[in-house]
Amino acid sequence: METFTRWILAHRRLVAGFWILLTVAGIATASSATKAMDQKFSVPGKEGWETNKAIAHLYHGTGGNAAPLVPVVSLPAETTVTDPAVRRDLAGVERKVTAALPGSRVAGYASTGDRAFVSADGRTTFVIAYPTPDPDQPFGDNPKAEKKLHAALVGATVAGSPVRLSGLDALTAQSSASNGPGVLVEALVGGLGALLVLAFVFGSLLAFVPILMAVPAIMTSFLTVYGLTTITGVSPIVQFLIALIGLGVAIDYSLLVVVRWREELAHGRGGDEAIITAMSTAGRAVVFSGTTVAVGLLALIVLPLPFLRSVGIGGMVIPLLSVAVSLSLLPVILHSWGPKLDWPHRRTDDKASTRWTRWAEAVVKRRWAAAALALVVLGLLVGAASKLQPGVSNPDTLAKGGAAKTGLLALERSGIGSGALLPHEILTSRGKAAAVAAAVAKVGGIHGAVAPDAWRAGGTAVAIAFPVKDGSRKAARDLVVPVREAARSADPQARLGGEVAQNRDFIKAVYGSFPLMIALIAIITFILLARAFRSLLLPAKAVLLNVISVAAAWGVLQLVWQSGHGSDEIFGIAATGSITAWIPLMVFAFLFGLSMDYEVFILARMREEYDATGDTDLAVVRGIGRTGRLVTSAALILFMAFISMASGPETDIKVLATGLAAGILLDATVIRALLVPAVVSLFGRWNWVLPAGPAKLLRVEPSLPPRTAPEPG
Template sequence: MSVITRFVLNHKLFVLAFWLALAVAGAFAAGPAAARLTTSFAMPGPATQADQAIAERYHVGVTDPVVPVVTLPAGQTVTSPGITTELTRVFSAVNRTVPGARVVDYASTSDPAFITKDGRSTFALVTIPRFNPMAGTNAPEEIGRAVRAAAPPGWQVGVTGIQALGDSQPRSGGVDVLAESMLGALGALVVLVYVFASFLAMLPLLIAGISILTTFLTVFGLTQVTGISQIVQFLIGLIGLGVAIDYSLLVVTRWREERAHGRDNRAAVEAAMDSAGRAVVFSGVTVAIGLLALVVLPVPFLRSAGLGGVLIPLISVVVAITLLPVLLDTVGPRLDWPRVRDENTASRGWTAWARITFRRKGLAASIGIVVLALLMIPALSLHVGEPRTSSLAQSGPAHDALTILTAGGVPSGVLTPIVVLTDGGQAGTVAHRLSGLPGVDGAVAPAAGGNRAAGTALVTVLPKEETSMPSGQDTVRAVRAAADGEAAILGVDGSGASTIDFVHGVYGSFPLMLSLIALATFLLLARAFRSLLLAAKAVVLNLASLGAAYGVMVLIWQFGYGSVTVWGIPATGSITMWVPIMVFAFLFGLSMDYEVFILARMREAFDTTRATGAAVVEGIGRTGKLVSSAALILVLSFLAMSTAPQTDLKILATGLGAGILVDATVIRCLLVPALVGLFGKFNWWLPGWAAKILRTKPSLLPAVPTTHPPHPATTSS
C-alpha cells in the first residue's frame, strides 16, 4: 500500500487528470450505457423451452395477459342473443391496436369460466408481444381505449391484469438512476457534515460521484462485447453510493486522527493509507466476492448482474486508494475547516459503550443472540414468488375491474393462466383432461384469436389461485405432471412455471453459492485479521444478519405486519423471487464493510497493547461513530428507495435497510465486542500451518489475556 501511495503522491497532476477525464467520459456514457443494457429475464428451464417453442410458431411469447373486462347494461347477459357476435367484434379490435396479440375469450370458447355469476360481465385474456419489464408498457391503456371505442353504447369497459395492477410508469434508468443516486447523496451530506463538521464532508460525495460515473463508463464498454442486465444500473447507484462513501469515511477519519497526533500532512496521508487503506482494499474485495458469486448461478441475467455489479466496489477501491490520498495531500487541510472537533481521542460515548459491553459480555451476547433469533425465525416461512394481486393495487380502474370479476365468482388466478402447447388435433382432448385437475377453474382450446399455428394449438388453463402463490404453483405442478409423457403436449408455459424454474435454478444452487462465498470470505479475512476465529465469526455473523433481513421482509411484506400501516399495501403472500438473492448479494458485502473496519482496528490495537480489552475499547471507540454514520447513510438511501411505486422495489429496500440497521446495531455494536471479549486470547491466534497457507506471518497466543479493559486517559465526543 505504501508503494501505491508514494506513487500517486509523486504524480498528483496525472492522477487528478486521469480521474477527471474518466468522470467526464462516464457522464456522457451513462445514458448510452443504460440504453444498451439487456431486459431479458429468461433462464434455462422447461418453461423457457416451451416459451421459445411458442414464440417460434406464434411470434409472441407468453406473459401474464392484459385482461379487458366488459360489463353489459342491466337486463342483458353474455348469453343473450347477439351478444356473442358483439363480443367477437369488440375484442377483435385489440389486434388492430396491438398487432400480434393473442386473444382468449368467451366468444371463442363458449366456456362459462369467462362469465361472472350474474351473467353480465365477461373478460378476455390478451397476451401482448414482449415488452421491457423494467420500463413497463402502455398496452393496457391502448387495449382499454380500443375496446371502449368498439363497445356498443351502455357497455362498461375496464382493464385489469398483473401489468395494469402494477405501476406502469417507466422505471428509472441511466441518467435517471444517476440523478437518483445524487439525490440520495443529499441525505448522506447531512450525516457527513455531522461526522466531520467541516468542508471535508464533500470529499466522500466526490469520490462516490467519480466512482459511479467511471463504473457506468466501464459498463458501457462491457455492453459492446456481452449482454449486461438492466439490474446493474441499480447496483451501481446503490452500492456505489454506499461503499465509496464508506471507504472515504474510513480513510479521511484516519487521516484526521494521524494529523491530530502530530504528524505532518504528507506523513498523515501515508499512515492513513497504510492502515485504513489496507482495510478498504480487503473490504472492497469482500463486497466484490458477494456480487461475483452471482456468476455461479445458472441464470443469464443474474450472471451478467454479478459481472457488472462487481465493478462498482473494485472501482470505488481504486478511486479511494489513488485519488483520495492526492486530494488529502493537496486540498485536505484547507477543506478541514472549520475544525469543530478533531480525532485526537476516541469518541467518549462509544468508548463508554465498548467498556460496558466488554464487562457485561455474557449478558450483551445473550441479548444480541435472542434479538437475532427472534428476527430470523420468520425467515423459515419465506415463500419466493410474486406478490399477490391484492398487494399490487388497492384502488384505481385496474383494481375496480378485478373486483368486478372476483365479486362475480371469477378467481383471481385467471390473471396468471397456464399455457400448454399441444398438437393441433389433440387440443380439445388435452383441454378436457386438464380441466379436471385439482386447482383448475377451466381449460380452453380456442380455434380463433391467434391460438392455432403450424399444426399446433394453445390450451389456456385457468387456475383458481394465482400461480405466484403456493397453492397456484401446486396447480402448475399438477399440469406439468399430467403433461409428463403425454405425446400430444409439447410444453407448459406461463409465469407460474417460470417462477418454479427460477426458484429451482437459483435457490437450488444457493448452497453451492453460499459455500463458495463463505470459503472465499473466510480465507480473505483470515489473512486480513491474521486470525481463524475472527474470520469464522465474521462469516457467521454476516449470515445471521442476512437471516434477520429475510425475517423482517417476511414479517412486513409476506405476513403484512406494517406494510399497510407504512405503505398502505396489504400482505403480499410471497417475496418477489429475485429479491432474496439480490439482498444476499448486497448485504453480504456491504455489511462486511463494517466488520472489516471494526476488526481491523481491534487487530491493530491488540498488536500494540497485547490486551483484548484494550483492543475492544479502541476498536469500538474509534470506529463506532464511523460505522453508525455509514449505516445511517445507507438506511436513508434505502428509505428513499422504498418510496418507489413498484412493490418489488419496496420489498428490496425494506430488506436492505433492515439488514444494514440490524448489522450496524445488534451485530457490530453489541455482538462483535461481546464475542471478542468472550473468546479472549483465542481471537488473535493464527497457527503456523495456517499462516503458511495464507502466506502471512503467524500470530501466537498471548501469555496472559487481559480480562478488563483499561480506563483510557482522555476522550472526546
C-alpha cells in the first residue's frame, strides 16, 4: 500500500485527470446507462412464470404477470344486478373499458352473466380488465392504462351509483399522489443530513471531501454498468444500488481515511508521510471492507433468477470503484487541498474520543452483562424474524383514500374480498374451460371462477378464479396448490398462472437457494477477514454477528410492518400481513456488506492496537475510542438517508427503508458499540491466534500470542 500511494502522489496530475475524464463520461452516459438496463423479469422453469408467459404470448400481452384494473360498483339499496336496467348500465361500463383500452381482455357480469363477479347479496359487482403492456415499462406494467381508464370512467354510473376504478395500479397511483416529498427532495434531505454529520466530525471544510469522493464513484459506476449492458442484461434495480450503496460506502471509506490522516498530522507526521501512513492503515481496512461489500452482492449469482444475478454482477462494481476512488483520488485531494480545507479546524484528532473511551472501559469492565443485554435484544428480534412471511403487497396498504381505496373496501365489505385484485389465471384447453372453472369454484376460499367465452385463442382458453383473500395473506398463498389440483382434475393439461402463483414460485426459487448464498458469502468473507485480521476467531465472529444483524433487521420488519406494531402509529398504514418477497433479499444484500464495513473499521484498529501493546482489553478500549465516533457518524449518515427515503409515499419503499434504517442503527449500537467490544474482551488472547498452517494457506504471517498468565491492564 505504501508503494502504491507513493506512486499515486508522484503522478497525481495523471490520476486526477483520469478520474475527471471518467466522471465526465459517466455524467454524459448516465441516462443512456439507465435506459440500457434490461427490464425483463423471469422465474425460468417454474409453472407460474411459464404459464404467465404463455398467456401473455397467446393473448397479445394481456394478463399473465400483470395485475388487472378493477372497476367496482356498489348498487343502491333494493337494487341488484338482476335488474335489466342495471345490467344494461354494466354493459355500458364494459364498453367504456374496451374503448379506453383497445386490445384489452375484459369480462364482467354483463358479458358473462356469471355470479363470480357479484357479491352474495347482488349489490356489489366488478369488472376485470387486463390492458396490453406498455413496452417502456418493466414487468409488463402499464400505468398509462390506469390513467386512460380513470379518465374514461369519470362520471360513469350504474343505477345512479358511481363506478370506482380500483386495482393494484390504481391504488399505487393514488398512493404516489398522496402526501410525501419527491425523490429529489429526499436526496437533498439525505445529502444535507450527511453534510451536517460530517461537519460535526471534522469541524472544518473537510466535511465536503467525502461527499466530493462520492461523485466520481457513483458516476464511474454508471459508466462501468453501461459497459456491462453490452455483454449481459442488467436489472434496473442496479441504478438504485449505485445511488444508495455508492453514496454510503464512498462517504464511509473517505471518512475513515481522512480521519486517520488528521490523526497522523496531529501526531507530528507532516506532508505526504501522513497520507502514506493513513493509507497503509485505514486504506488497508478500506480494501477489505470494499471487497466484503462486493462479495455480499456478487453472491446473488448463486440464486436461480437471471435478474438477481445481474444485480449481483452489476452491484459489485459499486464498492470496488468506491475503493478505487478512496485509494487513488483521495490521496491526491489530501495532498493538494487537505491542509487548506482543514479550516477552521475546530476539532482535533490528536487524542481518542473521551466519551467513547469511557464507554469502552465500562463495557470491558462489565463485559458479561453487556454481552447478555445485547444478546437478549438480538434474540428477541431474531425470534420475530422467524415469523417473517415473504409475499406480495397488501392492497390495503397501498393507498389511504380515494376512489381506488373506496372500491377495494366495497369488495372487502361485500364478501367478494380483496383477492379479486389478484386473481388466479388458468390456461386450459378450449373445450374444458367451463369444467375447469366449475371445479376451481368449489375450492374453499375461492369466491368464484369463470371462463369468459371471449377469452379464447387457438385451442386454448383462460379461466379466472377470484380468491377471497389477496396474495399477501397466508390463506391465499396456501390456495395455490388446491386450485392447481382442482384445475387439473378437470383438465390434466391445465396450468396455473397469475401473480400469486408466480410470486410463490419466486419465493421458492430465491429462498430455497438462500442458505447456499449465505454459505458462499460466509466462506469467502471469512477467508478475506482471516487475512485482514490474522485471526481465525475474529472473522468467524464477524460473519456470525453480521448474519444476526441482518436477521434482527428482518425481525423489525416483521414486528413493525407484518404484525403492524408501529406501521399504523408512524405511517398511518395497517399491518401488511406479509413482506413483499424481494425486500428481505435486498435488505440482506445491502446490510451484510454495509455493516461489515463497521466491523472491519473497528477490528482493524483493535488488531493494530493489540500488535502495539499485547493487551486485549487495552486494544478494545483504544480501538473503540478511536473508531466509535467514526462508525457512529458513518451509520448516522446512512440512517438519515434511509429515514428520508421512508418519507416517500410508496409502501414498499417505506418497508425497505425501515429495514435498512433499523439494521444500520442496530448494527452501530447494539452490535458494534456493545456486543463486539464485550465479546472481544471475553475471548482475550484467543482473538489474535492464527496458527502457522492456516497462515501459510492464507499467505500471511502467523499470529501466536504468548501463553502467559492474565494479560496486563
